[in-house]
Amino acid sequence: MYLDYLPYESLRPHQDRMLDAVYDVVSRGNQGILMIDAPTGTGKTSCISAALAAAPGKIVVAVRTVSQIDIYIDEINRIWSKTRHKPEIAYMVGKQRICPLEGEFRAESVYAGCLRLREWTKNYVSSKIGKGNAAIYDPHADSIPEEEPGYRTFCPYYLRSREGFEINGSVHFRRSARALDVVEGLKKRVTAPSGLMDSCQGICPYEIMSLYAKNSDIVIMNYSHLFSPDFQDIIFQWLEMDSEKVTLIIDEAHNLGDAVRAMNSRHLTQRMIDLAETEVEKFEGTLGQARLEETREEASWRREGIRIIRQLLPRLRRFLQSRLDRMPEGEALMDADLFRAFLYDGIDDIEDALSYFSDVAVAVADLNLAEGDRENLQGDIQPSLALVLLFLRDMETAETDIALQRKIVVTGVGKRKLVRLEVNNIDPAANIRRITDNVNATIMLSGTFSPLEAYELYCLGEEGRAEKLSLPNPFPKENRLLLVAKKATTQLEQREDMDNREEISGHIRSLIECVPGNVAVFFTSYPMMNNYRDVCLSSSRKVGKKLCVEPRSADQVPELLDLFFSLGARGGGVLTGVCGGKLAEGIDYKGEALKGVAVVGLPLSAYDEIQKEINSYYTMKYGKIKGMLIAYTLPAINRGLQAAGRVIRAESERGVLLFCDRRFGYDDLGGVNQFLPGWVREELILVDAREGGELIQEKIAKWQMDNYSGGNPERDSEILPAGDLKGAAQKRRAQESGRKGDESSSAKRARPRRGGKRDLRELARSLGLGDPGSKRS
Template sequence: MCGHSRSRACAAESCSQAFISKKIHSEAVYLDYIPYPSLRPHQDEMLDAVYDVVSTGGHGVLMIDAPTGSGKTSCISAALAAAPGKIVVAVRTVSQIGVYLDEINRIWSNTRHRPTVSYLIGKQKACLLASEIWGESIYYACMRLREGSKNYMASRLERGHNDIYDPSRDEIPDEPPGERTVCPHYLRSKEAFEINGKVYFRSSSAAVDAAERMSRRIVPVDALEKICGGVCPYEVMSLHAKSSDVIILNYHHLFSPDFQDAIIQWLGLEADRMTVIVDEAHNLGDSVREMNTRVLTPRILELAEREINRFEKALGQAKLGEEHHDWRREGLSTARLLIPRIRRFIAAKEARSKDGEMLLDGELFRQYVYDGIDDIDLALSYLSDVAVAIAEMKLAESDHETLYGDIQPSLATMVMFLREVEEAEHDSSYQRKIVTASSGERRWTRLEVTKIDPAPVIRRVVDNVNATLMLSGTLSPIDAYELYCLGEQGRARKISLPNPFPQSNRLIIAAERATTQLSARENPDNRNLISGYISALIEEVPGNVAVFFTSYPMMASYRDACARFARGAGKKVFTEPRSAEDVPQILEEFFRAGRSAGAVLLGVSGGKLAEGIDYKGEALNGVAVVGLPLSVFDEIQKEVISYYTHKYGKKRGTLIAYTLPAINRGLQAAGRVIRAESERGVILLCDSRFASMGLGGVRMYLPEWVQREMVLADPERCRLLIRDKLREWGEFSARSENI
């Protein structure tokens, strides 16, 4: 055993041997927990750094760029050993929750410690009535049924003349789906009690028991419903989280400007004792930028209009004195004037705009919407007052809710959008856009205003918690991510680890001359070169391969060629679907084909198949990243580049705003092929810019191990390199097997 008075050097030495502790009688006990023994000594370096930063505290930040297989999730063990309080893990998707549950399970299995772990998932996935809710948002339905349930409990409490009413000990109302006035699962999660004539609500014994069951085991997300036993899963998750050592949240819970302060208060956390782990941190900046985007759609305007009608009706019923109506009258009048104007503005843009994004002319928008209004700020203040009243009177309708389960009025969403449009007049960090999209004959347009820079929002978290760990397998170049996410050079301690998998198990080829740059994209010779590289991968690599393009149009332009190469190799072609709902079926068929002759998967870098999918084992033997996946260089992108260039200078500004996202998309796509130490695969970077150090080249920004292993080749040499590597592995090429 070692007490808290041990020196940091001694603690670090202990940590390099074992990485899990729980405070027992004022002492920290280090046990022999080495999650991935084969990855030492690099894992020792990583975990020692985690322990050092977390134990030192002081709002420290550690950024770790560690490739797949480096055991990044084991950092939670070192954090548990050093953290003064709770650990909050921020993840982007529900699927990532399972990775951390597995890691906690390893700790339970390999030590005598049992850190409790909880998670919060959205109501769309947690609600047991979701399948029968239609015609209204799940949030509005939840609010309506919660209110009905509370009213029901209050009436039963009064009728029974008891101090406490527990619905689970009574007969739960049996109502048909679609006609519910109460939620049976929420009723089982609460009990009502009365103090001095006022009714209050608290967690029921059934909810407490369910939370207790969750603390005694590691509960996968798909087992949540079963362990809750008919009690509302969302209420059980919330209750369990308040007493857990580790809480897994979505990025949105922790980094949304609307939730940042509320989540800490809601879960009873002490910010300066809270340690934050950000998983897949390369996504954090873009995700926070999305959270900082205000959207205005015809749907929101329709709901805002409904709220106005309800509010006006409620005012009539209230029969308040005329002296109290001034601000209400002004707010209603302003809403009646602005909502139709904004609706017509959107309709006009939809009729004239092509699919895609374009800058919103702020001055034109303001002139059209506020024509005849002398004081815009005063008009928005009246609207804000009405929106607050709508929320207080429970008249809101929306597809969004606050952390506490209250519906945010759509009128409030409209007001916040209009205020930020005004803010953009003198703040270059705001960007105003018109976005138009279509599907079949259906077409829709929305207005957006985005806070370009995510760093201030992220800093509101990291500058107030004990310590922050930012983990990713593609956090390269790490200095650029530091500026993008933290807005300051030197704010974080940074570690970049080498690839832990054997170099002999992979072949990285970069195109010598081919490129998808606009100037050469349609050049016949250039297209022949790209086709030559693709054919080498499809025809020579046995089993399944994937080819990721920079865009859907580019994928379509090479689809026939890919189909021709696939036929020659006896493989079937699968194409990335536009709808996410079709992805599971496509992947199932693709994986099944890999168990026979193999298949070719065509997708887009940054798309649904290039990130977040784990192609384990023989599911994928080769991948080609065709082109450096830069964003379209339009007015939208130019404005973002201009903002960062002004902030950091031309070189670093362009890197952060334009090049960095492209590198990440490319690395994410390339990283699909080798996901475990025993796997082998071919990675083809089919654009000369990946290998170039000159103008437009990105080689200097790639991970060091990629730069070192990259082999330049023309299409013919690419084919020969693949054959040589397959012979080394004792395998035959796809072409050899079909001759």
Template structure:
């Protein structure tokens, strides 16, 4: 098939040809086809881009990633294609702006600093152009603005020198229009003919903005790498696709780490508010009211101010409710809108959204960062109004004074997405059971073609254990015998594996319950203990030190399933040789979870409904955690499922087939076998 001309490796991994052929067929077909690929680590999923390129024809390719760390994998793949075949695909990416920005370190929030400097710079370009009486203007022709660009640092800057050199201004129909400068176009031409990492990009764009240059390159490259928000947020997708000259019907979409897309859609379509957010929105109205407003806008301001004051009362009144208590959207809307004459809830929200744009324009005119706090409030209220007649939308209490409103079913959004593009390739190592994921993503069977690949790594290199009796069921959590069983499983892993191990607990509370025991076992084995930090910024240093332990006696990482360290981290080589999931990581059985369960049971029946709503997310969290261990065919590792429910009906049949086939049931005492198994495999 045609992918062979694009394939950049001397040989194929087991089952890799099957995947590439399926991808090529799907892309050639187009017609809004969807292919879901469940391919365990080591299957060569990234090489699927060779089959996409072979079959795309004149269409363009969009790759959507969950994290910026995944960009390098695709850049490496394109480099290999260019080096080892006669093909020269061009790739651009618009992810990781802080890594691209030459002055990101000057700001606490690089995104906010960038947006504000863009406004200041555009205003400066327009002012100088009009002052000089020109119809076309670039900063390099003007020593006055050139000098201004070098003044100040961070928030004291009056313009961004890199953005200014990336733009030129011209007069069109009496209005000043900003477009890419000739220098930016030249840099974009160089960039698109190379495959540059963010650090290399900054070196190439010595005087221009790397992000703006990459945006220019993205408008004519074969492949554009975007983040999930760019693609899964419907409003943002429309804007980004127009900006990059992407026509949906002529776009091949690749969704990487596709097991995340459903939850990503739910998160994107959830709005959270609290007293502080409402207060900031009221302050925006106060500032706007000081200017001259026409009567219609002033009416909107007065209406919105009244609603926000009542919303503050409501939020305070709900403060004592438990997190994830479901709130009545009818009662909420009655309280907020009852005093409005000629009440029309949907129309009032539309008026608020119009007011958001007025505030945004006002902030830009005042050269302020155009974040509008009222936007979040209006979105929350839009979802509240929708929840009155739509069971796929909930309003609930959050932590502290927080309230949230959001969707619980991503399928309508994902169906609209895949129906709009030429075809969609969904890649993941944990789409098991794949039929259930199809229902979760699209709400129906038969919408997608599905491919499940076996684990290509040798089974002899991994030991898969599941507990016979230990469990984290709440009724057994404080049972002395059960605690002892869990501790013996933990001891077997920490003391039996002579390298780095990780234990993923179902919650921070459970982590703390067993923390002291883990520390005693680690001390006996001369291993250092690492605790998952609450702050994201502390993670790089923790991981660096944890990886260093692999060359010594080893380290013990205590983390939470579904947390910061259980997915998206590459534990390559011997950096992780054993992992245990302590407990079946089900979501807390709150009122919100019960409502979600009821919705899916009504839609898909009890067995499948409970799987989609409750069990499937837990299995995904567990598989992602265990998937950190075996990352190459030469890796050796121990995978432990420390909860008897993993081996029981209702769960075990939904585990990946290779785990079911290799799983050994053990009690706590039998976990002492781990040390002997490690020795035999390494011998």
């Protein structure tokens, strides 16, 4: 029914292919999976239309960031405007983003503060019922007292979301009539997260959001809602979804594996130990003992559990402190034997000790956690004693599970250093498959999903598990110039070679000096960015551009981006950052925001003991070639493609994309050309720094000519006679035929295409545009 709207009036053929493939997989069901590699501009979000037409039940869209929610809301708005169908769309957003009282929680998280106020609110309602004659308390019929912010005894927003009623002397709660009315109102329009607060009429937005999600056609939620081990088992029950009728769309799916790995990892900090000790003390107090009903045998278990905990927590603190004192900033593999010998010294049976520990942790949770806390789908999970136990359990599991990696991390915050222990899950496939193998169908979408076969192994752990579709770049080829360094590289053995450094510097200068407007240069690391800072600064000054350097603090990013975006219309700026960093992914540089990007180096992870262990795991699982690709090469390719993808975000935009490392252009000697998207491989031109600068100048001059003539071929031929163009081309071909080099077969395939540079320069001058290679170009 939704295919009568297909999202744009003139669908391109490859978009038809994508929508047909989505429709087929979703309509067949049977836990089918479709992986789609579709560059920017292919209309990936329009897949929601085909899924709506074929899906037997609810559609769940999993996104990495809240900003992606707006993209799908825009798509639903198009459906509403183009057809008579009105699919209802809801979303789940973390409380820290939509809680009206978020700014009032000082020393606690919004989740802990919310939990506290919710319990106090329930007590407030109970007292109201006890004082009155009515068996039902409706907050909307009552005069709710105003309280001073930060010193509240109840939450007025949560209060308005519930009605209290008494049965047989016990107080129960249900959704308020006003809350139900608000949800009905939301069904009549599409409301973005930014407008949700104003639509809630003083009722808790999170309560409204969760209530609406149960009955909507589409629910957008964060990855963690589905793939976190703490929520994975309850999300379908909580939202009353039949998993066999759920169709899952995963956006930006190239991020899914790493995100799931992070969600399924545990850590331990000194603060967690402090909080855990506080919880044990509270548990031993009079109030805790008075509220706990237990037999004599249970009391004996509790006492033994407390004795074990009193031994382990101080030892954990001492171990962390010793690592903090001895270890520099960074991360290292943990000596698991040393850790276990120190922690469990004098304890004969570790499993028995952890069982006693568990008995106390469960009792503490029963005392401290409200029943409704399962609705906290993001944020802190309390209590800390349980988290310490889960960490210790995972440490023991890692003794036999080679997919779990144990390490120590020391970080610096100002003049202070912090330490934490981690147990990381390095293989996300099993946790992803727990969802994908139990829903109707899964559609995985990404603009940087190449090679699909490698991502299939990484995310799904099985060859042939998914159907795969790779689409070409839909934007006009003439609007982009893709270059790759013929000589330059950041490989360790060549990194300090003077000729190599000069080649890298030359490529950087060409991008900054020859591309008008804003450009960005992304490096493999902060030290490398600092090594070429002077090059970037001198070239920026030469052409009157301002240098903007990626800050270490995320808090400074918005201000820096505001400055950089403003420079696009007044002389231009040069942004330097790090691949995989705060500026190279997830930011949309549209319009004049970015005209050229250089990716300097292949951004491989540090080849340390931690990375070697990950490489060893995947090599053992998939063999050396596939294993190393997944463990080591694939993340680097993705970081590079993500950084490069910041330029040319719309069909009308033009830009230069430079891979400043020869490994992007070759398949041998550590090259990765064969793993790049097909359209990138086809368009890459191998150049040295001088050739790259010339080609950029030629392309810029051509674009300037197009701007002058309005892209009219007839007018173009009037400005420059066809015979002159032909002669320039013939001359260039003659020059090319005489060139000699030692390029490999892949290099020859990507040999630079040369145009009439001299003629274009003369043309630019005749049009009053100046020398394309000059400061004003």
